[in-house]
Amino acid sequence: MTEMAQLEPLTGAEVPPGTGRRHLIGVSDLTAADIDRLLGTAATISRSLEREVKKLPALRGRLVINLFYESSTRTLSSFDLAAKRLSADTMAVRSSGSSVDKGESLKDTALTLAEYDPDVIVIRHPHIGAPQLVAAATRARVVNAGDGKHQHPTQALLDLYTMRASLGRLEGVHVAIVGDVLHSRVARSLIEALELVGARTTVVAPPTLVPRGIEAMGCEATSDIAAIAAADVVYVLRMQRERMLPGAAYVPSLREYAAEWGVTPERLRRGQVVMHPGPMNRGVEIDPRVADSGVSLITEQVRAGLVVRMAVLYDLLVGGAGAALEVE
Ligand code: CP
Numbered sequence: 001m002t003e004m005a006q007l008e009p010l011t012g013a014e015v016p017p018g019t020g021r022r023h024l025i026g027v028s029d030l031t032a033a034d035i036d037r038l039l040g041t042a043a044t045i046s047r048s049l050e051r052e053v054k055k056l057p058a059l060r061g062r063l064v065i066n067l068f069y070e071s072s073t074r075t076l077s078s079f080d081l082a083a084k085r086l087s088a089d090t091m092a093v094r095s096s097g098s099s100v101d102k103g104e105s106l107k108d109t110a111l112t113l114a115e116y117d118p119d120v121i122v123i124r125h126p127h128i129g130a131p132q133l134v135a136a137a138t139r140a141r142v143v144n145a146g147d148g149k150h151q152h153p154t155q156a157l158l159d160l161y162t163m164r165a166s167l168g169r170l171e172g173v174h175v176a177i178v179g180d181v182l183h184s185r186v187a188r189s190l191i192e193a194l195e196l197v198g199a200r201t202t203v204v205a206p207p208t209l210v211p212r213g214i215e216a217m218g219c220e221a222t223s224d225i226a227a228i229a230a231a232d233v234v235y236v237l238r239m240q241r242e243r244m245l246p247g248a249a250y251v252p253s254l255r256e257y258a259a260e261w262g263v264t265p266e267r268l269r270r271g272q273v274v275m276h277p278g279p280m281n282r283g284v285e286i287d288p289r290v291a292d293s294g295v296s297l298i299t300e301q302v303r304a305g306l307v308v309r310m311a312v313l314y315d316l317l318v319g320g321a322g323a324a325l326e327v328e
Contacts, residue, residue: 022141023141023316024141024142024144024312025142025144026150026151026153026189027153027193029153030193037315038312041314041315042157042304045310054085055086055087056086057087058086058325059087061089062083062088062119063116063119063120064079064091064118064313065092065093065140066080067093067121067123068094068095068145069094069106069130070126073278074277074278074305075155076124078309080092081306083313085306086313091113093113106125106133107137110134114137114139117139120142120316120317121140121142123144123147124145124146124147125148127148128147129147131143131144141316146185148243149184149243150185150188151185151189152185152189152277153189154309155186156186156192159301160193162275162300163199166273167232167233170194172199174202174231175190175200175232176203176227176234177202178228178236178237179209179236179237179285180240180285181203181209182210182211183240183243183244187203188217190235191203195217195218195219201218201219202219202221202230203222204228205221205261206260208251209250225267228267228272231272232271233273233274233275234272234273235274236286237277238276238280239251239285258284258285261285262284262286263290265293272295273295273296274295274297274298275298276291276296276301278298278302
């Protein structure tokens with residue numbers, strides 16, 4: 001096959017029947033109905049994982065490649081296990097230790113892996129747009145596991161799953177997202193997803209860590225930490241030092257940030273739940289007494305990551321709007 005032919009994207013006519021979507025690059029690829037279906041599939045899968053034998057045959061003979069150019073614990077491990085629990089073959093390629101170290105480009109890496117005929121490539125990359133490049137260069141379905149500060153759609157889905165499981169609903173829920181929103185792909189995806197399901201979002205952060213014009217995404221923004229008291233869910237974000245411009249001072253110091261913006265027991269009220277996508281910097285954005293308390297849903301988020309990513313892989317390859325997963 002010529003290079004140009006390999007770069008030709010698939011047309012809709014080549015998409016297998018029963019599958020409406022080719023890729024999951026951002027939350028804008030989803031409708032409210034898609035989210036409802038995916039969360040329903042994840043709930044069905046969750047029940048199936050209560051059995052002694054946890055493997056489902058749905059993706060037998062399929063190949064899922066995890067292509068990670070940035071560090072990850074939760075996303076990589078859960079996509080790997082999700083594919084295995086659905087009986088797919090899996091490969092993990094990390095940029096460190098691969099031929100990326102020798103200067104190989106993302107496009108050449110994608111074209112190389114494409115020769116193994118992957119059904120899905122899950123990609124994490126520091127640059128916005130990397131998932132689209134892989135989608136254009138291969139015939140695989142592409143799932144964005146985080147591109148720069150742009151999008152992390154499966155994180156948003158697992159967060160919605162966790163909120164719905166805890167609160168029993170999503171519509172009308174008020175979520176306060178606290179911390180470094182400026183550098184956060186998690187925040188961008190979650191604000192969009194919450195808007196789709198009819199929830200309300202307030203961003204709470206120092207003015208230096210709020211993107212200009214964020215209200216256009218359908219949320220409110222304030223620099224008053226006391227505003228978190230009005231929310232049902234307090235969603236805490238890490239300071240993403242790896243994405244900050246060298247030498248730029250967004251806050252006077254981490255100690256002052258913790259004192260002014262850290263989520264402590266004293267700043268919470270009874271009845272609230274607390275979430276964090278991880279990894280946490282204990283003692284900075286979140287007090288360990290909150291992280292380890294009964295109001296924390298952080299471990300539930302990790303469990304949700306597995307079943308939601310199983311649902312996403314199933315939905316892209318087998319399900320979609322026409323076919324619900326049946327588990328005996
Ligand atoms: N939340 C999240 O993306 O965690 P990892 O970086 O560990 O994958």
